[in-house]
Amino acid sequence: MELLTAAQMRAIEQAAIKSGDVTGLELMERAGQGVVDAIFEEWPVLDRRGASPSRSPGYLGPDEEDPLRAVVLCGPGNNGGDGFVVARLLQKQGWAVEVFLCGDPEKLPPDARVNYERWGAKNEVRVSAVDSAPLADDFLRVPKGIDLVVDGVFGTGLTRPFAGAFSMLANAPVRDLLRDRGVKVVSIDAPSGLCADSGRILGQAIVADMTVTFHSKKLGHVLGDGPVTCGAVRTKSIGLETLEDGQIVHTTEADEVKLSKGSVGHKYSHGHALILSGGAGKTGAARLAARGALRVGAGLVTLGVPPSAQMEVASQITALMLQRVDGADGLSETLEDTRLNALCLGPALGFERARALVPMALAARRATVLDADALSAFAEDPGALIAQLHDECVLTPHGGEFARLFPDIAAQMNEQLANGPAFSKVDATRAAAKRAGCVVLFKGPDTVIAAPNGRCVVNSAVYERAAPWLATAGSGDVLAGFIAGLLARGLAPMQAAETAAWLHVECARQFGPGLIAEDLPEQVPEVFRKLNI
Numbered sequence: 001m002e003l004l005t006a007a008q009m010r011a012i013e014q015a016a017i018k019s020g021d022v023t024g025l026e027l028m029e030r031a032g033q034g035v036v037d038a039i040f041e042e043w044p045v046l047d048r049r050g051a052s053p054s055r056s057p058g059y060l061g062p063d064e065e066d067p068l069r070a071v072v073l074c075g076p077g078n079n080g081g082d083g084f085v086v087a088r089l090l091q092k093q094g095w096a097v098e099v100f101l102c103g104d105p106e107k108l109p110p111d112a113r114v115n116y117e118r119w120g121a122k123n124e125v126r127v128s129a130v131d132s133a134p135l136a137d138d139f140l141r142v143p144k145g146i147d148l149v150v151d152g153v154f155g156t157g158l159t160r161p162f163a164g165a166f167s168m169l170a171n172a173p174v175r176d177l178l179r180d181r182g183v184k185v186v187s188i189d190a191p192s193g194l195c196a197d198s199g200r201i202l203g204q205a206i207v208a209d210m211t212v213t214f215h216s217k218k219l220g221h222v223l224g225d226g227p228v229t230c231g232a233v234r235t236k237s238i239g240l241e242t243l244e245d246g247q248i249v250h251t252t253e254a255d256e257v258k259l260s261k262g263s264v265g266h267k268y269s270h271g272h273a274l275i276l277s278g279g280a281g282k283t284g285a286a287r288l289a290a291r292g293a294l295r296v297g298a299g300l301v302t303l304g305v306p307p308s309a310q311m312e313v314a315s316q317i318t319a320l321m322l323q324r325v326d327g328a329d330g331l332s333e334t335l336e337d338t339r340l341n342a343l344c345l346g347p348a349l350g351f352e353r354a355r356a357l358v359p360m361a362l363a364a365r366r367a368t369v370l371d372a373d374a375l376s377a378f379a380e381d382p383g384a385l386i387a388q389l390h391d392e393c394v395l396t397p398h399g400g401e402f403a404r405l406f407p408d409i410a411a412q413m414n415e416q417l418a419n420g421p422a423f424s425k426v427d428a429t430r431a432a433a434k435r436a437g438c439v440v441l442f443k444g445p446d447t448v449i450a451a452p453n454g455r456c457v458v459n460s461a462v463y464e465r466a467a468p469w470l471a472t473a474g475s476g477d478v479l480a481g482f483i484a485g486l487l488a489r490g491l492a493p494m495q496a497a498e499t500a501a502w503l504h505v506e507c508a509r510q511f512g513p514g515l516i517a518e519d520l521p522e523q524v525p526e527v528f529r530k531l532n533i
């Protein structure tokens with residue numbers, strides 16, 4: 001599945017209109033219809049289309065029947081235009097609908113204007129200036145009897161913080177009031193205030209129960225604050241074709257072929273991963289990574305252990321192997337075995353050991369995962385680390401590590417926003433991958449993985465793939481191990497990172513509540529079984 005930026009969506013829409021296949025007005029009608037369909041699918045109690053004759057508005061006048069009630073908030077752009085379509089379609093189903101417009105009707109874009117007029121020909125529109133005070137009195141009076149609020153204030157065209165009229169809907173007390181009264185909130189395309197490109201909130205944002213978007217999800221639906229503001233996201237087709245450039249992939253399924261081992265081969269044909277461990281009392285993280293590497297199918301996995309920790313590690317492992325690796329020279333000697341085709345450095349490695357081993361590991365030009373201490377140890381001079389990286393590397397920073405390695409990029413991403421669209425985690429990860437010249441996997445519930453050539457994948461553990469138990473000590477170590485194991489098996493760095501990130505979430509979901517890092521590698525067999533591997 002692909003994720004789009006607002007600009008890509010506009011380009012797709014413009015290409016369709018230019019080709020003469022469809023008009024903007026038709027797209028707006030389909031969008032509004034999509035929203036209404038999604039409302040009925042999500043909340044069948046609001047769907048009275050198939051109700052018995054005695055409930056049908058067609059048989060009864062408004063006095064005899066208590067209709068469902070909606071308030072539709074329309075903004076000054078085409079998101080508002082969609083809102084007017086939704087108002088009209090709900091009214092056609094017998095709903096009592098009240099419409100507010102935030103903005104000047106004279107300045108509406110043409111298609112929105114047409115729909116404003118179609119609605120306004122028979123109904124009242126309560127107009128308020130964009131920057132006027134919140135419509136608190138007006139609006140709060142209404143929800144007493146309403147079933148649904150439709151947010152058509154801002155969609156992909158949000159350019160500055162959401163304030164003024166209608167923004168009161170973003171305030172917690174108003175939201176609580178609506179929730180207490182069982183009023184559903186539906187956002188058209190994106191909750192107003194949410195930047196569709198970054199998932200960042202500009203000012204404040206409406207929190208919806210459901211967001212209905214068109215053609216394809218936007219980045220903002222899965223990044224950052226998107227998941228907590230969107231509620232459920234439903235994607236409705238409006239008959240558009242996808243353009244090929246600049247795709248950002250949303251991983252929801254692993255590529256089974258990449259994971260299958262085939263029926264022939266011996267252990268060396270599945271690679272040999274070397275996971276470097278820290279000193280005594282600090283070996284657990286590397287052991288977790290090593291177990292992960294072995295479970296994803298590396299033929300052999302060796303832990304590279306300093307002398308002080310040999311006894312400790314030896315007493316803890318069985319299928320894993322152990323090799324004494326004492327400092328840079330020790331690593332150099334170990335790497336004379338060219339069958340060691342994937343390395344993993346970082347988990348609890350210690351800064352000193354990391355500074356000694358990382359340059360030697362990188363000079364060996366093997367596929368290499370750098371995580372945790374292997375990244376933070378170079379915080380004082382990230383340029384020195386970056387200069388040694390090569391295209392077989394995968395960096396797996398979390399937010400703090402990312403900021404240490406790429407401080408300027410992180411600052412741009414975390415900047416206070418006066419204007420949108422915001423520089424997103426996707427932009428940041430792509431910029432980092434380009435600078436590093438290798439794959440960067442930027443961790444989080446919205447993990448973003450980018451390659452220097454611009455390929456980018458979002459692996460989000462949100463919505464139907466939510467995995468809250470993954471936020472547990474050591475879970476990142478297992479991810480680094482998964483990547484190392486897949487690199488050992490011969491996957492390209494980007495494939496290995498994408499597949500590992502997907503698998504990591506899948507393992508957490510397979511185990512469920514109570515998960516600790518040790519459980520993750522143990523879920524791999526069941527996840528593989530379900531994939532028929």
Ligand SMILES: NC(=O)C1=CN([C@@H]2O[C@H](COP(=O)(O)OP(=O)(O)OC[C@H]3O[C@@H](n4cnc5c(N)ncnc54)[C@H](O)[C@@H]3O)[C@@H](O)[C@H]2O)[C@@H](O)CC1
Binds near residue numbers: 077079080160189238
């Ligand atoms: N692009 C497409 O393919 C389609 C777009 N449609 C709808 O059109 C929407 C995009 O329409 P627009 O590009 O007109 O954008 P919006 O309707 O999201 O808003 C743009 C307008 O709001 C103003 N604005 C932005 N941020 C503001 C703020 N914080 N305070 C006050 N004013 C602000 C802008 O100056 C502009 O006038 C989509 O989200 C979707 O709902 C649909 O009709 C169907 C097809």
Ligand SMILES: [K+]
Binds near residue numbers: 079151155
């Ligand atoms: K909206």
